[in-house]
Amino acid sequence: SSELTQDPAVSVALGQTVRITCQGDSLRNYYASWYQQKPGQAPVLVFYGKNDRPSGIPDRFSGSSSRNTASLTITGAQAEDEADYYCNSRDSSGNYVVFGGGTKLTVL
Amino acid sequence: EVQLLESGGGLVQPGGSLRLSCAASGFTFSSYEMNWVRQAPGKGLEWVSYISTSGNTIYYADSVKGRFTISRDNAKNSLYLQMNSLRAEDTAVYYCARELGGTSGYCDYWGQGTLVTVSS
Numbered sequence: 001s002s003e004l005t006q007d008p009a010v011s012v013a014l015g016q017t018v019r020i021t022c023q024g025d026s027l028r029n030y031y032a033s034w035y036q037q038k039p040g041q042a043p044v045l046v047f048y049g050k051n052d053r054p055s056g057i058p059d060r061f062s063g064s065s066s067r068n069t070a071s072l073t074i075t076g077a078q079a080e081d082e083a084d085y086y087c088n089s090r091d092s093s094g095n096y097v098v099f100g101g102g103t104k105l106t107v108l
Numbered sequence: 109e110v111q112l113l114e115s116g117g118g119l120v121q122p123g124g125s126l127r128l129s130c131a132a133s134g135f136t137f138s139s140y141e142m143n144w145v146r147q148a149p150g151k152g153l154e155w156v157s158y159i160s161t162s163g164n165t166i167y168y169a170d171s172v173k174g175r176f177t178i179s180r181d182n183a184k185n186s187l188y189l190q191m192n193s194l195r196a197e198d199t200a201v202y203y204c205a206r207e208l209g210g211t212s213g214y215c216d217y218w219g220q221g222t223l224v225t226v227s228s
Binding site: 030035037042043045097099100101 | 143145152153154155158167169203205208211212213214215216217218219220221
């Protein structure tokens with residue numbers, strides 16, 4: 001299986017834009033999905049595929065992909081966006097699912 | 109409303125066994141691929157296993173291969189994870205997660221998780 005690499009921590013001022021990135025060889029072949037997890041709660045899917053957002057997820061969450069890097073962008077970050085964010089995708093073989101190590105987002 | 113409810117977690121000694129269950133409701137269970145994902149205390153998410161809609165295709169993470177067995181009963185709308193030869197490093201919250209489809213790995217609904225603690 002392959003790995004997905006994320007920055008451990010990122011911070012953003014309230015109302016500003018932040019980008020959370022995810023790097024890995026599998027992302028050359030597969031789009032990532034992104035999950036938000038708040039303390040004591042299950043993960044929530046916030047973005048997936050080339051350009052898909054589950055119903056109920058605010059449109060300030062968007063995603064993009066280039067070469068081996070996927071990005072989740074939060075435009076106008078809110079206090080409630082403070083959480084851990086994980087990316088995932090199929091690995092290069094297609095037989096495994098891999099998760100990034102997670103990024104802790106702090107909204108200042 | 110889609111619901112996934114895990115059960116079966118608890119305290120088990122190293123080398124012991126445990127069977128987790130995930131009861132699904134609010135959707136046509138037989139039409140969705142399913143996954144087990146775990147999270148050790150204070151750590152990130154780790155994918156454990158995948159099963160196709162029919163149960164004919166199954167994948168495991170290398171860390172559990174040969175020890176864990178995923179299965180499903182579409183008539184009972186249930187997903188299972190049989191865990192044998194448990195180790196301390198298997199201690200985690202175990203989530204069942206519904207996959208969006210197309211063997212994408214995208215999980216759109218998650219249960220609340222069940223805690224497995226492996227300790228003597």
